[in-house]
Amino acid sequence: MSRPLIIGLTGSIGMGKSTVAAMFEAAGVPVFDADAEVRAMQGPGGELLPAIEAAFPGSTGPNGVDRDRLGGEVFGDSEALARLEAIVHPAVARKREAFLIEHAGAPLVVFDIPLLFEKGGAEAVDRIVVVSAGAEQQRERVLARPGMTAEKFSHILSLQVPDAEKRDRADHVIDTGTSLAETEDAVLALIGELRATASDRRRDTP
Template sequence: MSRPVIIGLTGSIGMGKSTVAEMFERAGTPVFDADAVVRAMQGPQGELLPAIEAAFPGTTGPGGLDRDLVGRLVFADKDALARLETIVHPAVARKREAFLIEHAGAPIVVFDIPLLFEKGGHKQVDRVVVVSAPADIQRDRVLARPGMTEEKFAHILSLQVPDSEKRAKADHVLDTGTTLAETEAQVRALIALLSAETDQKNSR
Protein backbone atom coordinates (compact mmCIF):
# COMPACT_ATOMS: atom_id res chain seq x y z
CA MET A 1 0.00 0.00 0.00
CA SER A 2 1.41 3.39 -0.98
CA ARG A 3 1.71 6.20 1.51
CA PRO A 4 2.52 9.88 1.10
CA VAL A 5 6.04 11.10 0.57
CA ILE A 6 6.83 12.87 3.84
CA ILE A 7 8.69 16.16 3.48
CA GLY A 8 10.43 17.50 6.55
CA LEU A 9 10.37 21.29 6.15
CA THR A 10 12.82 23.22 8.28
CA GLY A 11 15.02 26.28 8.41
CA SER A 12 16.66 28.58 10.92
CA ILE A 13 14.80 31.48 12.50
CA GLY A 14 13.85 34.22 10.06
CA MET A 15 14.42 32.11 6.95
CA GLY A 16 10.76 32.13 5.86
CA LYS A 17 9.72 28.60 6.78
CA SER A 18 6.17 29.57 7.78
CA THR A 19 5.71 31.49 4.54
CA VAL A 20 6.89 28.48 2.53
CA ALA A 21 4.57 26.17 4.51
CA GLU A 22 1.65 28.40 3.49
CA MET A 23 2.77 28.08 -0.14
CA PHE A 24 2.67 24.29 0.12
CA GLU A 25 -0.85 24.52 1.57
CA ARG A 26 -2.01 26.85 -1.20
CA ALA A 27 -0.76 24.29 -3.70
CA GLY A 28 -2.96 21.65 -2.05
CA THR A 29 -0.30 19.84 -0.01
CA PRO A 30 -1.36 18.96 3.57
CA VAL A 31 0.93 20.58 6.15
CA PHE A 32 1.42 19.48 9.75
CA ASP A 33 2.47 22.62 11.63
CA ALA A 34 4.18 21.43 14.81
CA ASP A 35 4.27 24.92 16.34
CA ALA A 36 0.55 25.50 15.72
CA VAL A 37 -0.29 22.14 17.28
CA VAL A 38 1.78 22.99 20.36
CA ARG A 39 0.12 26.40 20.67
CA ALA A 40 -3.34 24.78 20.56
CA MET A 41 -2.41 22.20 23.19
CA GLN A 42 -1.03 24.97 25.42
CA GLY A 43 -3.92 27.39 24.81
CA PRO A 44 -7.15 27.80 26.83
CA GLN A 45 -8.35 24.36 28.00
CA GLY A 46 -5.34 22.85 26.22
CA GLU A 47 -4.70 19.19 26.93
CA LEU A 48 -1.09 19.81 28.05
CA LEU A 49 -1.92 22.42 30.70
CA PRO A 50 -2.33 20.05 33.69
CA ALA A 51 1.02 18.34 33.10
CA ILE A 52 2.82 21.64 32.52
CA GLU A 53 1.25 23.20 35.61
CA ALA A 54 2.41 20.21 37.68
CA ALA A 55 5.96 20.59 36.38
CA PHE A 56 6.01 24.40 36.41
CA PRO A 57 3.54 25.65 39.06
CA GLY A 58 1.97 29.02 38.36
CA THR A 59 2.62 29.02 34.62
CA THR A 60 -0.92 28.29 33.42
CA GLY A 61 -4.30 29.96 33.82
CA PRO A 62 -7.66 30.49 32.10
CA GLY A 63 -5.84 31.95 29.08
CA GLY A 64 -3.63 28.89 28.76
CA LEU A 65 0.13 28.76 29.18
CA ASP A 66 2.04 31.92 30.08
CA ARG A 67 4.55 31.44 27.26
CA ASP A 68 6.69 34.40 28.29
CA LEU A 69 7.05 33.11 31.83
CA VAL A 70 7.86 29.57 30.74
CA GLY A 71 10.25 30.97 28.15
CA ARG A 72 12.14 32.77 30.89
CA LEU A 73 12.20 29.64 33.07
CA VAL A 74 13.73 27.45 30.34
CA PHE A 75 15.79 30.15 28.57
CA ALA A 76 19.09 29.21 30.18
CA ASP A 77 18.11 26.07 32.09
CA LYS A 78 18.66 22.90 30.07
CA ASP A 79 17.10 20.68 32.72
CA ALA A 80 13.91 22.76 32.77
CA LEU A 81 13.78 22.71 28.98
CA ALA A 82 14.21 18.94 28.94
CA ARG A 83 11.38 18.62 31.48
CA LEU A 84 9.09 20.67 29.26
CA GLU A 85 10.05 18.68 26.16
CA THR A 86 9.19 15.34 27.81
CA ILE A 87 5.66 16.69 28.17
CA VAL A 88 5.31 18.31 24.76
CA HIS A 89 7.13 16.03 22.31
CA PRO A 90 5.18 12.76 22.86
CA ALA A 91 1.91 14.67 22.53
CA VAL A 92 3.05 16.23 19.24
CA ALA A 93 4.09 12.79 17.96
CA ARG A 94 0.57 11.44 18.61
CA LYS A 95 -0.97 14.37 16.71
CA ARG A 96 1.43 13.79 13.83
CA GLU A 97 0.45 10.12 13.58
CA ALA A 98 -3.24 11.11 13.48
CA PHE A 99 -2.45 13.65 10.74
CA LEU A 100 -0.73 10.95 8.65
CA ILE A 101 -3.71 8.64 8.99
CA GLU A 102 -6.07 11.46 7.98
CA HIS A 103 -4.04 12.27 4.86
CA ALA A 104 -2.96 8.74 3.94
CA GLY A 105 -4.27 9.21 0.39
CA ALA A 106 -2.25 12.34 -0.38
CA PRO A 107 0.80 11.99 -2.66
CA ILE A 108 2.86 14.36 -0.49
CA VAL A 109 2.55 15.72 3.04
CA VAL A 110 4.71 18.28 4.80
CA PHE A 111 5.90 18.18 8.40
CA ASP A 112 6.72 21.79 9.31
CA ILE A 113 9.26 21.24 12.12
CA PRO A 114 11.56 24.08 13.25
CA LEU A 115 14.10 21.85 15.06
CA LEU A 116 14.05 18.98 12.57
CA PHE A 117 17.79 18.25 12.75
CA GLU A 118 18.26 19.30 16.36
CA LYS A 119 15.70 16.78 17.65
CA GLY A 120 16.40 13.96 15.20
CA GLY A 121 13.16 14.36 13.22
CA HIS A 122 15.05 14.21 9.91
CA LYS A 123 15.34 10.44 10.41
CA GLN A 124 11.54 10.10 10.25
CA VAL A 125 10.93 11.83 6.91
CA ASP A 126 11.58 10.88 3.28
CA ARG A 127 12.94 14.21 2.07
CA VAL A 128 14.39 17.16 3.95
CA VAL A 129 13.60 20.60 2.53
CA VAL A 130 15.54 23.51 4.01
CA VAL A 131 14.50 27.14 3.52
CA SER A 132 17.45 29.48 3.44
CA ALA A 133 18.26 33.13 2.84
CA PRO A 134 21.46 35.20 3.12
CA ALA A 135 22.52 35.97 6.70
CA ASP A 136 21.93 39.72 6.38
CA ILE A 137 18.34 39.18 5.22
CA GLN A 138 17.76 36.70 8.04
CA ARG A 139 19.12 39.16 10.59
CA ASP A 140 16.97 42.04 9.34
CA ARG A 141 13.82 39.89 9.43
CA VAL A 142 14.43 38.58 12.95
CA LEU A 143 15.42 41.88 14.55
CA ALA A 144 12.27 43.49 13.10
CA ARG A 145 10.12 41.17 15.24
CA PRO A 146 8.44 42.71 18.30
CA GLY A 147 10.44 42.09 21.48
CA MET A 148 13.43 40.60 19.67
CA THR A 149 16.89 41.62 20.85
CA GLU A 150 20.43 40.89 19.71
CA GLU A 151 20.85 38.67 22.78
CA LYS A 152 17.70 36.65 22.09
CA PHE A 153 18.64 36.27 18.44
CA ALA A 154 22.14 35.05 19.34
CA HIS A 155 20.73 32.60 21.91
CA ILE A 156 18.21 31.16 19.43
CA LEU A 157 20.94 30.72 16.81
CA SER A 158 23.12 28.94 19.38
CA LEU A 159 20.39 26.32 19.83
CA GLN A 160 19.97 25.71 16.10
CA VAL A 161 22.10 23.76 13.65
CA PRO A 162 23.89 26.40 11.50
CA ASP A 163 22.23 27.26 8.20
CA SER A 164 25.25 26.06 6.19
CA GLU A 165 25.05 22.66 7.86
CA LYS A 166 21.31 22.42 7.27
CA ARG A 167 21.78 23.19 3.58
CA ALA A 168 24.53 20.55 3.33
CA LYS A 169 22.23 17.91 4.86
CA ALA A 170 19.13 18.87 2.86
CA ASP A 171 17.70 16.94 -0.08
CA HIS A 172 16.31 20.22 -1.44
CA VAL A 173 17.02 23.87 -0.60
CA LEU A 174 14.46 26.61 -1.24
CA ASP A 175 15.87 30.12 -1.60
CA THR A 176 13.74 32.61 0.33
CA GLY A 177 16.12 35.51 -0.17
CA THR A 178 14.31 36.31 -3.41
CA THR A 179 10.77 37.54 -4.21
CA LEU A 180 7.73 35.72 -2.87
CA ALA A 181 6.67 34.86 -6.43
CA GLU A 182 10.05 33.29 -7.17
CA THR A 183 10.01 31.32 -3.93
CA GLU A 184 6.49 30.08 -4.66
CA ALA A 185 7.62 28.96 -8.12
CA GLN A 186 10.35 26.90 -6.45
CA VAL A 187 7.77 25.30 -4.15
CA ARG A 188 5.47 24.36 -7.02
CA ALA A 189 8.38 22.97 -9.04
CA LEU A 190 9.40 20.80 -6.09
CA ILE A 191 5.84 19.51 -5.64
CA ALA A 192 5.72 18.63 -9.35
CA LEU A 193 9.07 16.82 -9.13
CA LEU A 194 8.13 14.77 -6.05
CA SER A 195 4.64 14.01 -7.40
CA ALA A 196 6.15 12.68 -10.62
CA GLU A 197 8.59 10.53 -8.67
CA THR A 198 5.75 9.18 -6.51
CA ASP A 199 3.61 8.37 -9.57
CA GLN A 200 6.54 6.56 -11.15
CA LYS A 201 7.24 4.54 -8.01
CA ASN A 202 3.59 3.60 -7.53
CA SER A 203 3.22 2.48 -11.16
CA ARG A 204 5.98 -0.11 -10.90
Protein backbone atom coordinates (compact mmCIF):
# COMPACT_ATOMS: atom_id res chain seq x y z
CA MET A 1 0.00 0.00 0.00
CA SER A 2 1.38 3.42 -0.92
CA ARG A 3 1.84 6.10 1.73
CA PRO A 4 2.72 9.80 1.59
CA LEU A 5 6.24 10.91 0.79
CA ILE A 6 7.56 11.84 4.24
CA ILE A 7 9.57 15.07 4.38
CA GLY A 8 11.74 15.63 7.44
CA LEU A 9 11.98 19.38 8.08
CA THR A 10 14.75 20.48 10.41
CA GLY A 11 17.19 23.26 11.17
CA SER A 12 19.20 24.67 14.03
CA ILE A 13 17.74 27.16 16.49
CA GLY A 14 16.86 30.54 14.97
CA MET A 15 17.08 29.39 11.37
CA GLY A 16 13.40 29.99 10.55
CA LYS A 17 12.15 26.42 10.53
CA SER A 18 8.75 27.34 12.02
CA THR A 19 8.26 29.99 9.34
CA VAL A 20 9.02 27.47 6.60
CA ALA A 21 6.74 24.87 8.21
CA ALA A 22 3.91 27.42 8.14
CA MET A 23 4.59 27.98 4.41
CA PHE A 24 4.27 24.24 3.75
CA GLU A 25 1.01 24.17 5.70
CA ALA A 26 -0.37 27.23 3.90
CA ALA A 27 0.30 25.43 0.60
CA GLY A 28 -1.87 22.52 1.71
CA VAL A 29 0.82 20.12 2.92
CA PRO A 30 -0.07 18.42 6.25
CA VAL A 31 2.57 19.25 8.88
CA PHE A 32 3.28 17.28 12.04
CA ASP A 33 4.80 19.70 14.55
CA ALA A 34 6.63 17.66 17.17
CA ASP A 35 7.18 20.65 19.47
CA ALA A 36 3.49 21.63 19.36
CA GLU A 37 2.49 18.07 20.25
CA VAL A 38 4.87 18.12 23.21
CA ARG A 39 3.46 21.45 24.41
CA ALA A 40 -0.08 20.06 24.23
CA MET A 41 0.87 16.89 26.12
CA GLN A 42 2.62 18.99 28.79
CA GLY A 43 -0.12 21.65 29.00
CA PRO A 44 -3.14 21.79 31.33
CA GLY A 45 -4.58 18.27 31.65
CA GLY A 46 -1.87 16.93 29.32
CA GLU A 47 -1.39 13.18 29.15
CA LEU A 48 2.30 13.34 30.13
CA LEU A 49 1.81 15.29 33.37
CA PRO A 50 1.56 12.29 35.74
CA ALA A 51 4.74 10.67 34.41
CA ILE A 52 6.67 13.96 34.43
CA GLU A 53 5.51 14.81 37.96
CA ALA A 54 6.58 11.35 39.15
CA ALA A 55 10.04 11.77 37.61
CA PHE A 56 10.44 15.45 38.54
CA PRO A 57 8.33 16.18 41.67
CA GLY A 58 6.99 19.72 41.83
CA SER A 59 7.52 20.40 38.12
CA THR A 60 3.82 20.38 37.18
CA GLY A 61 0.67 22.17 38.33
CA PRO A 62 -2.80 23.26 37.21
CA ASN A 63 -1.28 25.01 34.18
CA GLY A 64 0.66 21.93 33.14
CA VAL A 65 4.44 21.68 33.21
CA ASP A 66 6.29 24.57 34.82
CA ARG A 67 8.68 24.95 31.89
CA ASP A 68 11.15 27.16 33.75
CA ARG A 69 11.37 24.77 36.68
CA LEU A 70 11.60 21.64 34.55
CA GLY A 71 14.07 23.37 32.24
CA GLY A 72 16.20 24.25 35.26
CA GLU A 73 16.24 20.61 36.35
CA VAL A 74 17.38 19.22 32.99
CA PHE A 75 19.58 22.12 31.78
CA GLY A 76 23.15 20.82 31.64
CA ASP A 77 22.16 17.49 33.30
CA SER A 78 22.33 14.78 30.66
CA GLU A 79 20.94 12.08 32.97
CA ALA A 80 17.88 14.17 33.87
CA LEU A 81 17.38 15.09 30.22
CA ALA A 82 17.51 11.41 29.25
CA ARG A 83 14.82 10.65 31.90
CA LEU A 84 12.58 13.34 30.43
CA GLU A 85 13.16 12.19 26.85
CA ALA A 86 12.27 8.60 27.81
CA ILE A 87 8.83 9.94 28.78
CA VAL A 88 8.32 12.36 25.89
CA HIS A 89 9.79 10.66 22.81
CA PRO A 90 7.65 7.47 22.77
CA ALA A 91 4.52 9.61 23.20
CA VAL A 92 5.52 11.82 20.27
CA ALA A 93 6.20 8.73 18.14
CA ARG A 94 2.65 7.48 18.81
CA LYS A 95 1.19 10.87 17.81
CA ARG A 96 3.27 10.83 14.63
CA GLU A 97 1.99 7.38 13.67
CA ALA A 98 -1.61 8.53 14.20
CA PHE A 99 -0.93 11.61 12.05
CA LEU A 100 0.45 9.42 9.26
CA ILE A 101 -2.65 7.21 9.34
CA GLU A 102 -4.92 10.27 9.28
CA HIS A 103 -3.15 11.68 6.21
CA ALA A 104 -2.49 8.37 4.42
CA GLY A 105 -4.07 9.69 1.22
CA ALA A 106 -1.93 12.85 0.98
CA PRO A 107 0.86 12.89 -1.63
CA LEU A 108 3.32 14.24 0.91
CA VAL A 109 3.49 15.19 4.58
CA VAL A 110 6.03 17.11 6.62
CA PHE A 111 7.48 15.99 9.93
CA ASP A 112 8.71 19.18 11.61
CA ILE A 113 11.44 17.74 13.87
CA PRO A 114 13.98 20.17 15.38
CA LEU A 115 16.42 17.43 16.42
CA LEU A 116 16.05 15.20 13.37
CA PHE A 117 19.78 14.44 13.12
CA GLU A 118 20.59 14.65 16.80
CA LYS A 119 18.02 12.04 17.86
CA GLY A 120 18.44 9.66 14.93
CA GLY A 121 15.15 10.30 13.15
CA ALA A 122 16.66 10.84 9.71
CA GLU A 123 16.15 7.19 8.72
CA ALA A 124 12.38 7.48 9.21
CA VAL A 125 11.86 10.08 6.45
CA ASP A 126 12.12 9.96 2.65
CA ARG A 127 13.59 13.43 2.07
CA ILE A 128 15.37 15.84 4.41
CA VAL A 129 14.83 19.59 4.10
CA VAL A 130 17.19 21.76 6.15
CA VAL A 131 16.31 25.38 6.89
CA SER A 132 19.39 27.57 7.14
CA ALA A 133 20.66 31.13 7.31
CA GLY A 134 23.94 32.90 8.06
CA ALA A 135 25.49 32.55 11.52
CA GLU A 136 25.12 36.27 12.31
CA GLN A 137 21.44 36.28 11.36
CA GLN A 138 20.90 33.19 13.46
CA ARG A 139 22.59 34.78 16.47
CA GLU A 140 20.58 38.02 16.15
CA ARG A 141 17.29 36.13 15.89
CA VAL A 142 17.98 33.89 18.88
CA LEU A 143 19.32 36.60 21.21
CA ALA A 144 16.21 38.68 20.49
CA ARG A 145 14.06 35.98 22.12
CA PRO A 146 12.74 36.69 25.63
CA GLY A 147 14.90 35.16 28.35
CA MET A 148 17.66 34.11 25.95
CA THR A 149 21.28 34.73 26.89
CA ALA A 150 24.55 34.24 25.03
CA GLU A 151 25.37 31.41 27.45
CA LYS A 152 22.08 29.61 26.79
CA PHE A 153 22.52 30.07 23.06
CA SER A 154 26.04 28.60 23.17
CA HIS A 155 24.78 25.64 25.21
CA ILE A 156 21.92 24.94 22.77
CA LEU A 157 24.33 25.13 19.82
CA SER A 158 26.68 22.68 21.55
CA LEU A 159 23.86 20.11 21.65
CA GLN A 160 22.96 20.53 17.97
CA VAL A 161 24.63 19.12 14.87
CA PRO A 162 26.46 22.05 13.23
CA ASP A 163 24.55 23.86 10.49
CA ALA A 164 27.22 23.09 7.87
CA GLU A 165 26.89 19.36 8.56
CA LYS A 166 23.10 19.55 8.38
CA ARG A 167 23.33 21.26 5.01
CA ASP A 168 25.71 18.55 3.78
CA ARG A 169 23.32 15.81 4.84
CA ALA A 170 20.19 17.49 3.46
CA ASP A 171 18.41 16.54 0.25
CA HIS A 172 17.20 20.15 -0.02
CA VAL A 173 18.19 23.40 1.71
CA ILE A 174 15.83 26.35 2.19
CA ASP A 175 17.69 29.62 2.73
CA THR A 176 15.89 32.00 5.10
CA GLY A 177 18.61 34.60 4.89
CA THR A 178 16.68 36.18 2.03
CA SER A 179 13.35 38.03 2.03
CA LEU A 180 10.19 36.23 3.15
CA ALA A 181 8.87 36.37 -0.42
CA GLU A 182 12.02 34.73 -1.79
CA THR A 183 11.89 32.04 0.89
CA GLU A 184 8.24 31.36 0.08
CA ASP A 185 9.03 31.10 -3.64
CA ALA A 186 11.73 28.55 -2.82
CA VAL A 187 9.33 26.56 -0.63
CA LEU A 188 6.59 26.52 -3.30
CA ALA A 189 9.08 25.41 -5.96
CA LEU A 190 10.26 22.61 -3.67
CA ILE A 191 6.70 21.51 -2.95
CA GLY A 192 6.09 21.22 -6.68
CA GLU A 193 9.20 19.08 -7.06
CA LEU A 194 8.30 16.87 -4.09
CA ARG A 195 4.72 16.37 -5.29
CA ALA A 196 6.06 15.21 -8.65
CA THR A 197 8.38 12.77 -6.86
CA ALA A 198 5.48 11.48 -4.75
CA SER A 199 3.32 11.04 -7.85
CA ASP A 200 6.06 9.08 -9.65
CA ARG A 201 6.57 6.88 -6.62
CA ARG A 202 2.87 6.09 -6.28
CA ARG A 203 2.73 5.12 -9.95
CA ASP A 204 5.63 2.74 -9.39
CA THR A 205 4.06 1.16 -6.29
CA PRO A 206 2.31 -2.10 -7.12
